[in-house]
Amino acid sequence: MSVATAPAPSVPRFRPWRFVRRNPTLVAGAVILIVMALLAVFAPLIAGDPIRMQPAQRLRPPSAVNWLGTDSLGRDVFARTVYGARVSLMVGLTVAFLSVGIGLMIGLLAGFFRTADTIVMRFMDGLMAIPAILLAIALVSLTRASVTTVIVAIMIPEIPRVVRLVRSVVLSVREAPYVEAAVAGGAPTWKILLRHIMPSTFPPLIVQATYICASAILIEASLSFLGAGTPPDIPTWGNMVASSRLFLSRAPWTIFAPGLALALVVLAVNLVGDGLRDRLDPRLARRM
Numbered sequence: 001m002s003v004a005t006a007p008a009p010s011v012p013r014f015r016p017w018r019f020v021r022r023n024p025t026l027v028a029g030a031v032i033l034i035v036m037a038l039l040a041v042f043a044p045l046i047a048g049d050p051i052r053m054q055p056a057q058r059l060r061p062p063s064a065v066n067w068l069g070t071d072s073l074g075r076d077v078f079a080r081t082v083y084g085a086r087v088s089l090m091v092g093l094t095v096a097f098l099s100v101g102i103g104l105m106i107g108l109l110a111g112f113f114r115t116a117d118t119i120v121m122r123f124m125d126g127l128m129a130i131p132a133i134l135l136a137i138a139l140v141s142l143t144r145a146s147v148t149t150v151i152v153a154i155m156i157p158e159i160p161r162v163v164r165l166v167r168s169v170v171l172s173v174r175e176a177p178y179v180e181a182a183v184a185g186g187a188p189t190w191k192i193l194l195r196h197i198m199p200s201t202f203p204p205l206i207v208q209a210t211y212i213c214a215s216a217i218l219i220e221a222s223l224s225f226l227g228a229g230t231p232p233d234i235p236t237w238g239n240m241v242a243s244s245r246l247f248l249s250r251a252p253w254t255i256f257a258p259g260l261a262l263a264l265v266v267l268a269v270n271l272v273g274d275g276l277r278d279r280l281d282p283r284l285a286r287r288m
Contacts, residue, residue: 026275032268036261040085047079050235059251069253071244080235081257087147087236088217088265094151095216096209099158104201106159107166108193112174121167124160132157136219140228150229154216165208169201203280210273214266221262237262 039046054074062069068077110120127135132154139153173179174197182192223229224238232239237258244254 023275023279025271026279029268029271029273029275032264033272036085036265036268037089039082040089043079043082043086047082048076050075050079050083051233052076059247059254061251062253068257069251071240071251071254072247077240077254077257080240081237081261083235084237084240084258085261085265087230087234088220088262091147091151091154091220092213092217092265092269095155095158096213098151099155099212100162100205100209102155103159103162104166104198104205107163107201108170108198110163111167111170112189112193112197117167120163124163127157128160128164130157132215133219133222136223137226137228140223145229145231147230147234150220150223153223154219158212158215162205162208162212165204166201169204170197173197173200207273207277207280210269210276214269214273217262217266217269 052075054070057066057070057074058072060066060070060074066076066078068081071077071080106120106124110117135157136150136153139156140149143149179192179196182196187196220229220236221238221241224236225242227242229238230236232243240258241255241262244251244258248255
């Protein structure tokens with residue numbers, strides 16, 4: 001007598017077009033970021049020397065030789081724009097990674113230990129009372145201008161925002177039954193924080209990291225435009241806009257390329273953040 005076997009469960013197939021249709025903002029932002037990242041990685045292969053000056057070729061319009069024209073010193077605008085993506089993406093990603101990592105640790109401690117909560121949060125409130133751009137300018141002015149200094153100056157104002165976000169999540173999760181069961185079972189504090197509480201902070205932190213990345217890119221460009229950021233010899237979008245503003249009416253291409261690249265990258269990061277928020281928020285995901 002043959003025994004009937006249950007049919008094997010069907011595994012849902014990944015359909016790219018359905019994913020694109022349901023997540024248009026996430027896909028659009030990711031495509032723009034991937035293109036910019038590829039341009040930054042392969043900049044030595046697709047662009048020329050970004051710091052080579054040719055005074056005889058200054059302020060030349062776009063041509064077959066110089067795709068986006070030249071600036072006031074005869075430097076290739078396309079090469080400087082592509083190499084500028086390296087600095088902007090590095091600053092944005094580094095600031096997002098460091099601020100989220102440091103803010104996560106501080107927020108876990110502040111939300112779980114009541115004695116440390118008051119002291120830590122009052123200090124964070126003091127940092128948040130200072131505008132981020134002013135604090136960054138002050139820190140850069142006290143030290144030598146470099147990419148590392150810019151990263152540290154932008155990272156410090158972003159940490160309090162991450163701490164407040166993590167603390168709010170910890171305060172709501174700390175009273176959950178599974179956390180109270182772990183405490184009653186005698187689990188070590190570090191194990192409770194890392195295994196039971198910290199995973200709940202990942203969805204909002206991922207979304208917050210994208211907004212921090214976009215904000216860091218804008219602040220870096222603002223600092224470079226004001227002359228308080230990276231040195232002028234380093235090709236960045238802020239430096240390019242600052243050096244080209246005097247030639248806007250005569251050579252608009254010198255400011256159009258870095259401005260458009262900056263707008264596209266910030267828009268792409270925000271689109272990725274909005275798409276991740278829609279995917280990671282249970283209420284929005286249920287509606288979709």
